Amino acid sequence: MPHTPSPRRSRRSLLRAAVLPSAVAASLVLAPLPAAFAAVAGPTAPGTVRIHDIQGTTRVSPLAGQSVEGVPGIVIGVRTYGSSKGFWFQDPNPDADPATSEGVFVYTGSTPTVAVGDSVLVSAKVSEYYPDFAGGSQSVTELSKPAVTVLSSGNALPAAVVISGRNVPGHYAPPTTTGSIDALTLQPEKYALDFYESLEGMRVEVDNTRVVGPTDAYSELWVEADKGDQKSKRGGALYEDYREPNSGRVQIQSLIPLAQQAFPKANVGDELTGATVGPLDYNQYGGYTLVATQLGALQDNHLQREVTPQASDREATIATYNVENLAPTDPDSKYAGLAQGVVTNLRSPDVVTLEEIQDNSGATNNGVVDASATVAKFIAAIKAAGGPTYDWRSINPVDGKDGGQPGGNIRQVFLFNPQRISFTDIPGGDSTTAVDVTGTGEATALTASPGRIDPTNPAWNASRKPLVGQFSFRGKTLFVIANHFDAKLGDQGIDSRFQAPTRSSEVQRVQQATVEQAFVAKLLAADPQAQVVSLGDFNDYQFSPALATLTKDGVLRDLVNELPETEQYSYVYQGNSQVLDHILVSPEVGSAKYDVVHINSEFAVQSSDHDPQVVRIRP
Missing domain, CATH: 2.40.50.140 (Nucleic acid-binding proteins)
Incomplete structure (x- = not known):
């Protein structure tokens, strides 16, 4: 997250x-x-x-x-x-x-x-x-x-200003040499942030607008007032560049009592038809927000949850899924929804790397770090959904040292189907011992499997350490790295009064990418033919410095860049469809068939806030 x-x-x-x-x-x-x-x-x-x-x-x-x-x-x-x-x-x-x-x-x-x-x-x-x-x-x-x-009383209201592609500027924020834009004279005809600020507190209107951020638990959604913004294949607004954050996005809340009109439960690609009207407010989590006194009617465009193509028997399938703070105390419905995603939508991959698995006591901060009950409950849910009986490997973190929800001790976990792929157990891996590379050529191996990459390096302070495992598929060795990089907490928003906004968390992710890139480079130096799959929640974009660092010198390639542009996203935040989750592969993995499986981020009803993704390879 x-x-x-x-x-x-x-x-x-x-x-x-x-x-x-x-x-x-x-x-x-x-x-x-x-x-x-x-x-x-x-x-x-x-x-x-x-x-x-x-x-x-x-x-x-x-x-x-x-x-x-x-x-x-x-x-x-x-x-x-x-x-x-x-x-x-x-x-x-x-x-x-x-x-x-x-x-x-x-x-x-x-x-x-x-x-x-x-x-x-x-x-x-x-x-x-x-x-x-x-x-x-x-x-x-x-x-x-x-x-x-x-x-x-009963006076006519001032006419609402209609927000549309006709008046929303394409440029998002004014340039500044001082950092803060507070003192700059507004130029509403040139910059979107100035345009919205010039309407702060006024009655505004959006008409027949496409939903680009689904209804959340707090009765909020996002619409796209400017149809000129980059559209995803399924109706969202693609976030493709720091300089182009889609200027037509507007958050919708409601002033209408719920007893009079329920807030629409909308998915991405649905529409609010007719007029949605109300004062234009501003808040830290939505930026400029139309607080409706009149809501448009919801047009359900029947967005469907995706199912990945069936793999052939000779293809190894490796997936990643951020399961959003999964704990034993979560309702059975959450486990069932996540399990359905693994079995039906991902088609029971041979390996699934999970992020945000909490310990057996969930968010209770009591020193417990073991997560065997959490994983066992999830494996049982997958079996009940018609999937295989997965085995698993992981390493417990040091209590309170890996960030995330306090007390939860989130970690990455390997699930694998022992009927299809085998895990190579190599003793020696623990929470603080660094995994290394031994041997050369076809004898190249990890010194511990599962193991953690340089876990005491300051790059991983208060963050998850990469979990690496050695697998065998049809006699071929696969090295799989499960990741959950440092979160974006503390970054200034794209609508910040500071332009360009500071992305302070980016510094640590670049450090983390540097450490992991060096490990993969060492692995490939030992065996240039090594097949490496690095995947998970990297908490950063395909165009970010962190991903550029991770792919430096061609040791890994980011498969999201090989998708059609309109399909490059795995997460929806503030109405922007964006990439946070990735699957990267080493050069020897040539025939990778990659798929982001959209089953969560675009929907009002979610099992997780992330979409899972899967790659099919022939080792």
């Missing part, structure tokens, strides 16, 4: 984050947040400040930290759930500057007493709310500690 979920500004818990008391906020002192604001007498007449004056022409209000009196507008949306309660209101009389938004959020801290269509006057303090200041998020200009007067 490349990201760890935290409370968002959605239906889950909506904990407030950092509110900077001024535009400069040099001291970075956080403003106190009262649980609710006492009733204050509302303004009786309009003041001189309008919403576009508050929003200004940059991301940070020119009035941040100041109080404003009698700001007029029409209520366009009310949020009554979570701790970020409040309402949006918009000036029906805009100025002539496209860079200045005419809407703004009023943070009440308790259930608002206004309704959509109310004409109101608001006196409040202007503030900049950073959902994740330390993480690089942009800010939301807000009015806090408000006093509100309702002048009339």
